[in-house]
Amino acid sequence: MYRTDPVPAGAVTVAVAVTINPSESQADLVRSMEAPPTKARQEEHDPWHVAKLKDEGTKWRDLDTKGKILRALGYVLKPLLLLGLIYLFICSLDFLSSAFRLLGGRAAGETLSNSELLRNPVAGLMIGVLATVLVQSSSTSTSIVVTMVGAGILQVKPAIPIIMGANIGTSVTNTIVSLAHSGDRDEFRRAFAGATVHDMFNWLCVIVLLPLEVISSYLFQLTAAIINSYNIQTNEDAKQEILKVITKPFTDLVIKIDKKVITKIAQGLPANETGSLLKEGDYLFANTGLSESQLGVVILILSLIILCVCLVLIVKLLHSILRGRVAYWTKKVINAEFPGRAAFLSGYLAIAAGAGMTFIVQSSSIFTSALTPLVAVGVLHIERCYPLTLGANIGTTATAILASLTQDGQDLKNSLQLALCHFFFNITGILLWYPIPSLVESCKPSMSKWFPHPPIVLAKWLGNKTAKYRWFAMVYLFLMFFILPALVFGLSFAGWEVLVGVGVPILALFVIICVINVMQAQFPRFLPVKLRTWNFLPAPFHSLKPYDIVCVKVLEPCGKFCKCCRQVTCHFYHLR
Template structure:
């Protein structure tokens, strides 16, 4: 009982540090660059490829796909952007959010406290302005990695627990179950970056044979579920917004859902492709980077597949969410027409 309590406190305490650090970092970056990013997003009106690039860069800068998605939904709701222009930005936001996983894959444990101290000093010395916001972002960045280290430390005993390893073996053997686990985790935490960080840390724990406790084949379905679960933020942001804004949120959901339905059948081949991407080496040394690469490759591939069909995506979401005043016509004619014919 005591061990379970320590495990729970360490895991959720580390997760709390991660989420708080992510919020501080994202908030500081948004305050410093938010207005400029809003202006750039609003200026993207014609070229779908430019929309993807803008969405990716904006999300990489803000370190929050939710921020980019919510801003885009707001522009559409305000009539500043049309649905076909917004969809590529949402696709780009999916690519940009993978930068977080790539950063986490770097082993920065030895420098975590340096970021915390440096950010704290800047926050205290700078009265206001971008220097203070930069200190906030640095402080949040340090807390983010401190949370990751905390979660990693408490996860190590799990790798030696036969009950837990048997449960993980069942999940890794059924990709659909892995997708469900990843989706539920992200729905609860409301951050795909956090759940992917947990996944990277967990996969880095050694099994009895010296390899990863879950392996790349087992991690990919959970990663797919993380991508699907993150769409709930856009759906929540669209509540009370215009019809087109709701369609933007729905397009985000359909984009990730279509990726899950496609890649769930290709887990083995996809894992082989990811494993061939540098760096290569012992599984335990590269598994975190492989998960980050899989995250990036998945979103880039789905964007490349969907980008030529943005008009089709717009038609699909418009058909699912038609205008409220668009009432299907009675094939026999209206009541007045029928009365006139009868006369």
Template sequence: MGIRDVIALLGALAIFLFGMSTMTSGLEKLTSGKLASLLEKLTDNIFKGVLLGAVVAGMVHSSAATTVMCIGFVNAGILKLRQAVGVIMGANIGTTITAQILRLGGLSDENLFLALLKPEMLGPLTAFVGILFFSFFNSGRKKTVGQILIGLGLLFIGIKSMESALAPLTELEAFQQLFIRFSNPVLGIAVGAAITALIQSSTASVAILQALSASGVVTFSTALPIIMGQNIGTCVTAILSSIGASRNAKRTAAVHLYFNVIGTVFFLVVLYGLNALIGLPFWQDTMDYGSIANLHSFFNIACTALLLPFNRQLVSLVEWTIPDSGAADPVATVLDPRFLSTPSVALERARTVVLQMGELAKNNYHLAVELLSHYDQKQLDLLNEQEEALDHMESSLDQYLVQLSRHSLDDKGSDLVSDLLHALSDFERIGDYVVNLSESATALNDAALSFSPKAQAELDSLCAAVGEALNQVLEAYRAHDAYAAFQVEPLEEVVDLITAALRERHVERLKTGECTVEVGTQFLELLTNLERISDHCSNAAVRVIHQAAEKGSLVRSDIHAYLHQLHQGGSPQFDQLFAQATEKYYQPIS
């Protein structure tokens, strides 16, 4: 085997891995994160968890990816450790589907239909159909189907190319002797684990073993320890993923490792013990694509069947080996970097933090309004603590979304990142203006000043209007409710109307001496901050409408033109809501 063959082998492996990555990415886009959402919802008992893990790992062709996703959900507090155990066990079964697909290489050439299913025929055909879909369809869904087909085609082409590159090894006696040494279980397990850990994929590692089987030197006694080692090697991905995560996330990675190590040790002792005692008749049988795929599936299914009844004991074991420690940052657990490889999940987690920011801003707003009439230092301290948390969330989320934008996102995902960036900025600015309200309340309290009953009534009406706008924005975000968001702009228009009127009235009070300059300054400062809070509520609400609108609508193409159209009488519904808000908030003080 010369340098050309080695280079060809590396290229074939690269094609295989790229094909698997392309197909997995396409499947994730096609399901819009539904696979990940299932992990949250369908794990209420261990058997459902196993089934779910098998389905998800089978669809994404990776137990490591499924386990890493599980670690992320446990780290975020979405899944409990006991729920994750079943998913991890099932993932080990689901990942064997790729080897079963690749066994098509062993089909007969006598029948044309069967010949077309062989990798050397199916790979190019699938890739060609995929590139047609990818190139000639503008629809996002059809384009994604094309991506999946391209990935599947490259998977077949890669495995066939690996087989061709490894063919010269059959002529080397040293290679045959090396495989005989692999029948030593310790060496075989070590080699299988090392290769899998290096390329971060047990699926690819099994595919290499299948390609080697074409040489005719792979026997059951050599394949078994290598496959066992591959199951251990794939745990490296999960272990690396758990670094810096919460205690339970580390325990989830440990469950994956312990599950595979315990299963390997048990079957190693049983099978090698039986062979030593009675001599297993298939021990030296030559393996091919199909028999390796079957051995891989059997071993993983048997390990799951063995350890499934002891799932609670497995959890107790990892809890004992990884004891309790300090608590993790709640924002960091929600914005887990592991979700970045699954953009749809990462976007939903980011949206969760945006909603939390909005809730904090709303809570602080109500605290600040309360401080204006009933000053309380404890309430002010709480407001300042929540403002610090709001700033921390804004900084963390901003960095997270910037990282996410560097990943492969479709048009909808890119739009959502942009909208979330605007929303977090709006909620953070609302928080800043709320702090300004609290500072005005403090200044009034320190100087023992108060507003006249008339000014206080005007201010109360304005605060109520701004408070409703803020409540509507949060409801819109919480429920993806475009109509709730639509109701914010009429309120914002009424807030502008009220603030303009109150400024004029307060200037008149200053002229007639009904109000002092010091009190008047704070009153005007409050009007400015309340109006700006309302403006940011409007901005955030329009972003919700933007996400829900159909392509080609005005709000999708030009938000400013959309708002201008509303204010110029372009919507009877807007005019009706504006009239209702005017009657509710402006008329009582007019």
């Protein structure tokens, strides 16, 4: 029985017409109205997968003769311009590396020369991180360490943690590159996640494999067995420069850095024998009268300007080129999968491709930084970027191997052993974190949520955080690559007791928080009611929103006087 209440005066009535099929039950109707969105609709709103790069241009058949000529010229000139911008982008990374060498190269060399401190594996790890961040090249830092081992200054065992740290430090470059995409929220989300998936993999590998190496020395024993089983000969011509042949003519017109000076400092030579970091010659910044640090600041600013301009133009060109059918086929080829249960092999092919490309360019930083814009615009999925990054980790070990082959006799064996430690460290990390989730994902997709790729999960979490609070990207950058390594390195000076006494409780608390977070998301019923959320804690302990408000207030005074800062404040820190 139904009751009809009178409609109040002035109320707005809305008539809803619903056509009911007599053969359709009321339950069927309710289910159809509450049906979840289709997969296509979910993908359309998924910020991690750009369903379709829009083609808003005029169709070819609607163009006049002039328009068709201009369009044809665009098809030819845009790829050439893109190649030119990529060339400048790579050169800007070289300038960035030179700037950091001028600013921190001597400090990195002096740090690496402290052999007593390097006996602490945690200190060695952080030295590897800081040294690689300072010289902006894992190839340089690992080559220095390999040379030190070859010269007998450093033993193989204490050098292994430094190599592990170099793996972490090299990922700072593509993290910096991702900041150029902060103008668009979803692009920044994808770019930052695509960059930090490298960080997360390297940190996870170190967290597991460094204690394992300290306890068992498995890398040392494995590589020693390999070295002793072969009659290895030296090769003075092992150093190969492939990409440098293209970029060096231009970069040498601007700045020339003597990398051997850092190696000499690391070997403990006095200052009067090491010489200047600047080579003699005729180039733009020769004989400027500036100190190494002052010149480093100038080149740092110059390189960042070139890098940002190139990235902005590259992204705009990619948006312009990758539209319509071109975008469709590009995405389809790059993210292609083998059919059926062989789909998991696609990732291994990507790993091989990443290793090969990194070997060609002789720099994992350049290769992974080039992937970041592709992830940002949605052409490359983070799920495909991940194995390419793993391949880059393998490819970059070739530099250390080539550097080791220039040594002689027993020096060759020691330096090559360390280079192989770097190689097998990355291989072990891949075997640890990649095969099982990949196999489950292809064979049992329904189980994939229980066996995800941890680096991708963590990278997406960071991407979501930076999309919401964009200042968090800078906090992460300084915290993970400068503050945390420096703090741990500082504690190492006080000895093992202090490091363990401070570090173990913090690490235990971190693990407990992570476990509770996972249980809150997956198994809340097993937690006490109070622990099912973090709301019982003060807001600054479980939310970034209070800090976001502080950031807005800090930038507001500047925005009153500077139009640019006002736009930045509104654009980057506006609460939504």
